[in-house]
Amino acid sequence: MTGFFFRRAKQRDLEAIMDLLADDALGELREECNATIPSCYLDAFKKIDVDPNQFLMVVECRDIILGTCHLTLMPSLTFQGGLRMNMEAVRVASFCRGQGVGQWMIHQALELARRKGCKIVQLTTDKRRVDAKKFYEKLGFESTHEGMKFFL
Amino acid sequence: MTGFFFRRAKQRDLEAIMDLLADDALGELREECNATIPSCYLDAFKKIDVDPNQFLMVVECRDIILGTCHLTLMPSLTFQGGLRMNMEAVRVASFCRGQGVGQWMIHQALELARRKGCKIVQLTTDKRRVDAKKFYEKLGFESTHEGMKFFL
Numbered sequence: 009m010t011g012f013f014f015r016r017a018k019q020r021d022l023e024a025i026m027d028l029l030a031d032d033a034l035g036e037l038r039e040e041c042n043a044t045i046p047s048c049y050l051d052a053f054k055k056i057d058v059d060p061n062q063f064l065m066v067v068e069c070r071d072i073i074l075g076t077c078h079l080t081l082m083p084s085l086t087f088q089g090g091l092r093m094n095m096e097a098v099r100v101a102s103f104c105r106g107q108g109v110g111q112w113m114i115h116q117a118l119e120l121a122r123r124k125g126c127k128i129v130q131l132t133t134d135k136r137r138v139d140a141k142k143f144y145e146k147l148g149f150e151s152t153h154e155g156m157k158f159f160l
Numbered sequence: 161m162t163g164f165f166f167r168r169a170k171q172r173d174l175e176a177i178m179d180l181l182a183d184d185a186l187g188e189l190r191e192e193c194n195a196t197i198p199s200c201y202l203d204a205f206k207k208i209d210v211d212p213n214q215f216l217m218v219v220e221c222r223d224i225i226l227g228t229c230h231l232t233l234m235p236s237l238t239f240q241g242g243l244r245m246n247m248e249a250v251r252v253a254s255f256c257r258g259q260g261v262g263q264w265m266i267h268q269a270l271e272l273a274r275r276k277g278c279k280i281v282q283l284t285t286d287k288r289r290v291d292a293k294k295f296y297e298k299l300g301f302e303s304t305h306e307g308m309k310f311f312l
Contacts, residue, residue, distance in 0.1 A: 029238060040240055052241030061211070062235065082232050083214065086181060086249050088192055089204030094246065097238050122312055129312065132284060132305035144308050153284035155305025156296050160274055160281065 014116050017064040024073040028099040067113045075100040075113045090127030166268050169216040176225040180251040219265045227252040227265045242279030266299050
């Protein structure tokens with residue numbers, strides 16, 4: 009019994025999600041979080057919301073959003089046509105880090121991936137987040153790949 | 161003038177694409193490529209084909225398929241709602257490696273990402289592919305992330 013539960017994010021959760029994305033050493037440098045949510049985030053939310061391959065997850069406890077992650081199902085030819093799940097934007101509220109929220113959330117994501125028939129769950133984590141790599145390794149992820157980015 | 165051109169893959173290209181995926185030190189261990197294409201690949205192809213966020217690219221020269229890559233557009237909240245492009249399954253036929261096919265293909269993918277309004281193009285490359293990392297770095301990718309995988 010953790011008292012946590014998860015669900016698909018609704019538009020009214022966007023402010024709380026944006027707070028989580030900005031409440032982060034790297035995130036605060038790149039997100040613009042004002043009292044009014046800029047339209048760029050709202051537009052992105054709508055694209056995520058209408059796409060059955062996207063699952064923007066929020067984790068709640070007593071109606072307070074404690075965590076979020078963005079899951080994407082990706083059909084794929086490799087690994088014998090193995091469906092993949094990509095994870096992005098994994099965040100836990102700073103006031104409750106180290107209390108198992110992240111671990112619980114990742115377990116739910118893996119369980120969802122199993123139910124969807126995925127063969128692989130994949131993510132990249134910024135090399136500056138040294139603790140994050142260990143966190144994912146503890147949960148069974150293997151750091152077999154280089155994660156490469158090109159900013160346009 | 162390279163003589164190459166690219167297009168969205170059609171079902172009739174699947175055999176050639178499967179040959180490319182298996183014609184690879186890591187791929188040959190995990191793909192099952194017979195005279196008849198197993199249904200797992202056909203099912204995955206159909207899922208890719210009907211999804212407007214997926215672009216399975218083939219590169220041709222004189223009607224011969226020389227390369228392939230699988231591009232996925234991913235809406236995203238992070239980086240101010242920045243659309244991402246994910247690249248998977250990048251392969252060049254062994255008989256024409258080192259002749260600029262891969263470089264040309266990646267340039268086309270980046271150009272496509274620009275036209276679609278992406279902010280980030282991302283991929284992971286197996287750490288056992290030591291040359292691949294250098295190849296992507298030459299093209300402007302930065303190896304800023306750990307690429308982590310979980311096999312279900």
